[in-house]
Amino acid sequence: MPNIVRVRYAPSPTGYPHVGNIRTALFNWLFARHHGGSFIVRIEDTDVTRKVEGAVEAILDGLRWLGLDWDEGPEVDGKYGPYFQSQRLERYQEAARRLAAQGDAYYCYCSPQRLEEMRAEQARRKQPPGYDRRCRGLSQEERAEKEAEGVTPVVRFKTPLEGQTGCNDLIRGEVVFENNLIDDFVLLKSDGYPTYHLANAVDDHFMEISHVLRAEEWLSSTPRHLLLYRALGFEPPQFAHLPMLLGTDRSKLSKRHGAVSITEYREQGYLPETMVNFLALLGWSLDDTTELLSRDELIKSFSLERVSRTAAIFNQDKLSWMNGVYLRRLSAEEFTRRCLPFLDKGLPAEVKRPLPVDYIRQILPLVQERAKTLTEVAGLAEFFFVQQPDYDASLLISKGMSRETTIRALEAARLKLEPLADFDAGPLEAVLRPLAENLGLKTGQLFGALRVATTGQTAAPPLFQTMVVLGKERCLSRVEAALEKLASRAS
């Protein structure tokens, strides 16, 4: 590797940060950090018509959330700025002018309508589409004529008619393209903005980018870029085309596949450390067994040699599993801190705010190992907060029991609980376990009835600990309520 590694993440603010896109950012960031180089963010806002309000902020928020800090770019600047292409127009225009002057580019006056007709005709004749180079050989007089008509031209690259252009991709090896298959692509649009091709070559050169790591969809246009570098007299960077991320049906990841924006994953309660780890494993691996890697381990072991060439499908199930792992690894304090905003948002409105933090600190350890996302926590813990959980009385009657035996069991339990001075897990178990035997019930039957009575659910955290957190008063009143439900129920 060259001594100085400078890589860039160059998103276009035409939408929200897609996970595939973010994965590209991650790989660039890991590559930079691994080599002690610079990670640069450059906003490619050259398409005025597709610009989406707030997209830049969303992209930067996504990066910040994942901890992908940039050395140069929006908000931090740097000596190669500005980092918004819309603020660098003169450079592209100058390059286009130069190319035209030296005969590597030309002005094209074809109207969008003509181009459209041309393409339709090509399609009809089953000809490969592409600009027919009508303006390539325009004389000075013909140009003057068009200018006089008031037509604003675009600048097109004068692609060599023969020869080949090869790219030595760091991931895919040597890839060769025939120049005659590349049409005279547009460099500068009529609105004065550059196309991706021109802006990229110019910026990557002036920003001294050493490696371009981008998605595979760019592989086909790499020869254009190489040709441009050569015409401009620039030394091209090294290229590495990353495998794409696909949806479950193997098509390009889109809204149809559920969450695609990194923002949605944050809102759904996935941890940034999970996303970093998971995304790193989509197209890269350390070895045959390692699945869980910290940010530092990723930086330490990341290498292009271990990036795969095959497109990967985003596997939601595995993401959930991994998030569960990271959730369980959090300290109780940290877990609480991360849950708070989700509880505030997810708990019913009837629960008064601000939420009782000390009480929450007692609850969350019981929920921590049961949650796969932070959003689920509110649902798992809701019964701790409401006045009285709502449930169907039939849930109280567990397998092998009747309404009568259940009533008897709950009444017996209440009698045991009422005098209990030390309402703690040990004493509770010491009293309730023998009770089951006395009643001729299996522990599961008695505990099951009590669980539903106190939590309103058949599946919940361990009973005694739950009862302790709930407190004696509330447990007794809930058992009372359960008894009432059973009494009023016609069986």
Add this chain to the structure above:
RNA sequence: GGCGCAUUCGUCUAGGGGUUUAGGACACCUCCCUCUCAAGGAGGAGAUCACCGGUUCGAAUCCGGUAUGCGCUACCA
């Protein structure tokens, strides 16, 4: 249509000529633990390494072809 890239369990992947009866992870199934649910532990099932040829003593691994998938083929990135 043309060009390019890719093709190992359902998914993410290891493996890059003999170490492979192709390893791990998620999901799935069984059992254990157990007051339920999780978590954890132990097992299981799951891949003729896309297909066809070739090279080789030997190929998932190298080469060619075919098929399939994806990408590009815009005054979008």
